[in-house]
Amino acid sequence: TFAPVYVKILIIGKFQEDFYDMKNLVITGMGAVTPIGIGVGDYWQGILDMKCGIEKITRFHDDDLPIQIAGEVKEFDPKDYMPSKLSKETGMFMQFAYASAKEAIEQSGINIDAEAGRIGIVMATALNGTAEITETEKLYSVDGKKKVSPRFLPKILGNLGAAHIAISYGIHGPSFTVSTACSSGGDAICMAAMLLNAGEADVMLVVGGESAHCPIIISTLAQAKALSKNPDPKSACRPFDADRDGFVMGEGGGAIILETEEHAKRRGAGIMCRLAGWGNNTDGYHVTSPRPDGSGAVKCMSDALAKAGMKPEDIDYINAHGTSTPLGDPIETLAIKTLFGWDDPEAPMPEDLKAKIPPVSSTKANTGHLMGAGGITEVIACIKAIQTGIIPPTLNYRTPDPRCDLDFVAEGPRKVKVDTAMSNALGFGGQNSSIIVTRYE
Numbered sequence: 001t002f003a004p005v006y007v008k009i010l011i012i013g014k015f016q017e018d019f020y021d022m023k024n025l026v027i028t029g030m031g032a033v034t035p036i037g038i039g040v041g042d043y044w045q046g047i048l049d050m051k052c053g054i055e056k057i058t059r060f061h062d063d064d065l066p067i068q069i070a071g072e073v074k075e076f077d078p079k080d081y082m083p084s085k086l087s088k089e090t091g092m093f094m095q096f097a098y099a100s101a102k103e104a105i106e107q108s109g110i111n112i113d114a115e116a117g118r119i120g121i122v123m124a125t126a127l128n129g130t131a132e133i134t135e136t137e138k139l140y141s142v143d144g145k146k147k148v149s150p151r152f153l154p155k156i157l158g159n160l161g162a163a164h165i166a167i168s169y170g171i172h173g174p175s176f177t178v179s180t181a182c183s184s185g186g187d188a189i190c191m192a193a194m195l196l197n198a199g200e201a202d203v204m205l206v207v208g209g210e211s212a213h214c215p216i217i218i219s220t221l222a223q224a225k226a227l228s229k230n231p232d233p234k235s236a237c238r239p240f241d242a243d244r245d246g247f248v249m250g251e252g253g254g255a256i257i258l259e260t261e262e263h264a265k266r267r268g269a270g271i272m273c274r275l276a277g278w279g280n281n282t283d284g285y286h287v288t289s290p291r292p293d294g295s296g297a298v299k300c301m302s303d304a305l306a307k308a309g310m311k312p313e314d315i316d317y318i319n320a321h322g323t324s325t326p327l328g329d330p331i332e333t334l335a336i337k338t339l340f341g342w343d344d345p346e347a348p349m350p351e352d353l354k355a356k357i358p359p360v361s362s363t364k365a366n367t368g369h370l371m372g373a374g375g376i377t378e379v380i381a382c383i384k385a386i387q388t389g390i391i392p393p394t395l396n397y398r399t400p401d402p403r404c405d406l407d408f409v410a411e412g413p414r415k416v417k418v419d420t421a422m423s424n425a426l427g428f429g430g431q432n433s434s435i436i437v438t439r440y441e
Contacts, residue, residue, distance in 0.1 A: 022307070023197050025275040026264050026440060029108030029257035030380050031100035031207075035071035035250055035367050039103060043377065044384045047366055047392045048413050054233040054248050054368050059131075062215045066222045069233040070213050071250030071368025086164065091129040091155040094164060096253030096373065097209030101165050104255035109269060110203060112169050120173030120201040121162040124188035124208035126181050126372035126427070129156025131214040161209050173201045182321070183280075184208060185254060185375020186425035186433030190280045192258050202263040207255040208373035218249065224288070228324065237369075238396035239322035239362035240329045240404040247323040250368025254376030273383050276420065276438040277308030283430025289327060290426060293345075294335030297424065300432035301339050304422065308436045312340050315358050315436070316416075317391050319378045319423040322362025323369055330403035332426065336360060337406070349405070359416070361409040365395035375425035379435050382421035386439050389417050 032039065035053025036046030046053070054071045073096065078087035081099035090098070105112070112119055132155045140148055154160055159177040166175060174195055178188045185208040192204035221227045228246035230236035237248040264271055281303065283296035290296065305312065321332055334345060340357050342349050363381050364370075370377055385391050390413050397410040420438040 024261035025193055025196055025258055026261045026271045027256050027258055027273050027275060027383065027437070028264050028269040028271055029104035029110070030272065030383065031103030031107070031255040032377050032380055033073055033076065033096045033100050033253040034370070034377055035073055035252060038073070038076060038099070040380060043380070047363060047381060048390065050393060050395060050412060052234045052366060052395060054237060056233060057213060059213050060215065065215055065218055066229070067218050067227050068231070069236055069248060071248060072213065073252055082168070089151050089154060090164060091132045092211035093125055093129060093209040094161040096211060096251065097123065097161045097207045097255070098165055100253035100255040101205055101207045104205065104257050105169065108257040110257060111267070112171060115202065116170050116172040118173055118202040119171050119205070120195060121166055121171060121175045121205045121207065122188040122192045123159065123162035123177040124184035124206070124372045124376065125158045125161060125177070125179060125210055126184050127210065127212035127217065128158040128179070130212045130217055132156050134214040134216045162207070165205065165207065171205070179372070180431040181427030181429055182369065182371050183375060183425040183427035183431040183433040184372035186379070186423065186435050187280055187431065188376070189256070189258070189275070189379065189435050190278045190433055193275060193278050196258065196260055203257065203259040205255060206258055206376060207253070208376045209253040210371045210373045211251040212371070213249060213251060221249070226325065235396050237324045237365040239320070239324045239365055239394050240333065240401060240408050241397050242399040242401035244324040244326060244329065247325055247364065248368040250364070250370045250374070252367065252370045252373050252377065254373045254380060256376060256379065271440045273386055273437045274440045275435070277304040277306070277310065277436035279303035279307070279432070279434040281432050283432065285430050288428050290331050290430060292331060294331045294338060296430055296432050297332060297335035297426060298338045301335070301422065301424070301434045304434040304436050308438070310420070310436070313356055315420050315422050316418045317358050317382065317385055317421040318360045319382050319392070319421065320360050320362045321424045321426040322394070323364055328426070330401065332424065333404045333406055357406055359391050359407045359409050359414065361392050361394040363392050375423070375433060378425065379423045379437060382423050382437050385418045385421055386437065390415055391418065
């Protein structure tokens, strides 16, 4: 039953390759700021150590809030990554993005001065400077002077995260800011890939930053019953588990350097992996709920496979969106099963078909939901899985859910060769993105 779909994927992929003159794209640098570690090395080690960065909120105190936990970045001093003056003029989401971009740029070894006009930026953030807005409004309301700092607006605008990086490093190529809710990071990678294929740049810095821990955001998400009510920080986020009851907010930054293979080889760059495929679409269904049949996510993953010229069985590992919500996790599970050819949701999945589906895990129980930055940090986890031959586990998966019946790597990090990995990021409004990275030979 899946053969016609696979043929269609190959035909679409061939058409897109001819029409867009698809280029080979590679990743040459990575950076991360997360609740389980600052820097890609510490972030990855935190995953291997099954570390959970979710704790009681320290950023502010509000005993009236029904939710008191989140994934906060610890021991982060922005002055370690940027000039002291700039640290006072930027919002925290920008600082996380800047720090991760710095790591990725340095790792890539790119000489920006020599080709500044051919290097661009795509910034991802879902909530921009929301935390700074709420804090400023609070101070404004109790201050009889009714004055706001001239630094306020530059601290909250989403595009200024990219602007500060461009100003500091002298980058003059295309610059866009993507704000597509929780799929922003994945969509930023999609946009960067399209710009490279369109010949608008040779190198793209894809960077995300998020820090929206504030009473207003937590309160609205709690009222929407989206957040976990579990008071135990270490077990509150439990993707795909039968006892899950909502997601946990996180914060942080992520960055990759994406460039054409031709350009990377010409400058002698160390190539980490290949960006093989990418997909983006919208459900066009509901503001917060994905389509119940998961068809939007299926189409998105299929589009990514088409660009990569691959079939589902070529994927060795899937880093799922897996936020730990009662509604979202089973729909994403259904979408993955449908992609691999399961066409009867009412019947048990045959064992031979189930065996074709690769291990699936979610790293959100480690970090919380990094929203706009998560789509990038989770692609980084896929790249590390390829480099190290270790698949990240899904923390807190203890009670099986009949609707979530895949291999979620519950036992801990798993040693297995990974040549190709897929990362999904799905957002409010029906936003879907899917990224495929593969070993570079």
